[in-house]
Amino acid sequence: MNERDYHDRHYEAEAAAVQGTALFERVHDRAARQFLRSTRTGREHRMLSLGCGDGSIERRLAPHVGEIVGLDISPVAIDQARTRSEAAGLRNLSFAVSDAGSSRIDGFGRFDVVAAFAFLHHLSDAQISGALIAARQALRAGGAFYSTDPNRRRLVGHFAGCVRATYDRYHSPDERELDPDLLAALAGQAGFTRPVIGYVDYFLGPLAWLAPATPRWLVPALGALDGLALKVPLMRCYASSFSLLARAY
Numbered sequence: 197m198n199e200r201d202y203h204d205r206h207y208e209a210e211a212a213a214v215q216g217t218a219l220f221e222r223v224h225d226r227a228a229r230q231f232l233r234s235t236r237t238g239r240e241h242r243m244l245s246l247g248c249g250d251g252s253i254e255r256r257l258a259p260h261v262g263e264i265v266g267l268d269i270s271p272v273a274i275d276q277a278r279t280r281s282e283a284a285g286l287r288n289l290s291f292a293v294s295d296a297g298s299s300r301i302d303g304f305g306r307f308d309v310v311a312a313f314a315f316l317h318h319l320s321d322a323q324i325s326g327a328l329i330a331a332r333q334a335l336r337a338g339g340a341f342y343s344t345d346p347n348r349r350r351l352v353g354h355f356a357g358c359v360r361a362t363y364d365r366y367h368s369p370d371e372r373e374l375d376p377d378l379l380a381a382l383a384g385q386a387g388f389t390r391p392v393i394g395y396v397d398y399f400l401g402p403l404a405w406l407a408p409a410t411p412r413w414l415v416p417a418l419g420a421l422d423g424l425a426l427k428v429p430l431m432r433c434y435a436s437s438f439s440l441l442a443r444a445y
């Protein structure tokens with residue numbers, strides 16, 4: 197099965213059951229806050245979001261950003277993104293079906309920031325390089341590139357074998373965890389400067405997929421614990437997800 201078919205089926209069938217939960221809401225609320233804090237994106241900025249899925253993070257960002265264009269390879273995801281942003285009355289969001297794993301992004305103009313939330317790890321290394329080059333070309337001078345991806349060194353990865361069936365169900369055939377240093381090096385080769393790695397999720401993201409029925413009352417405590425683990429210096433590099441922030445000059 198290819199990426200597009202996998203994600204079409206996921207968004208058609210089971211996404212609502214997992215992504216509408218309190219835990220998932222918390223994960224996406226935090227992803228939006230971390231992005232705004234790291235990139236300092238504001239109402240004066242245009243943003244491009246690669247692999248935007250159903251636009252859940254983009255809807256959270258919409259009140260804080262001038263304009264957002266979301267691209268995704270899955271027509272089902274883009275349909276949902278459009279329907280939900282319209283239903284929420286958000287007029288500064290637009291979405292298009294597009295393969296963002298190529299080295300050209302044409303027809304959308306220039307941007308102040310390009311984001312890729314949980315997207316790059318669906319591409320091969322060669323495609324990541326192409327996507328980074330395309331992102332740099334789409335950015336204005338001084339613009340920011342920001343991505344989040346699962347971390348190859350993550351501690352929770354040691355437990356994947358215990359939940360193999362769930363892991364396989366929620367992972368597309370092409371995705372894998374990424375090495376933060378390798379991604380920073382690929383960003384450098386694509387012409388970005390000052391790549392900075394951050395750690396954005398310790399266990400909350402994987403838990404949202406594994407235990408969607410986690411009661412709402414438990415979520416704040418789990419969130420606080422996760423935030424604490426991200427602050428411990430020797431532990432943070434084993435977090436489940438990392439971010440990359442780099443500048444185009």
Ligand SMILES: C[S@@+](CC[C@H](N)C(=O)[O-])C[C@H]1O[C@@H](n2cnc3c(N)ncnc32)[C@H](O)[C@@H]1O
Pocket residue numbers: 199200203246247248249250252253267268269270273294295296297298312313314315318
């Ligand atoms: C893990 S989901 C992340 C969705 C969203 N950014 C989020 O954080 O909820 C990965 C997304 O990347 C999309 N995708 C995979 N390969 C792609 C490609 N080559 N071009 C554009 N989108 C792609 C999938 O359809 C899917 O929506």
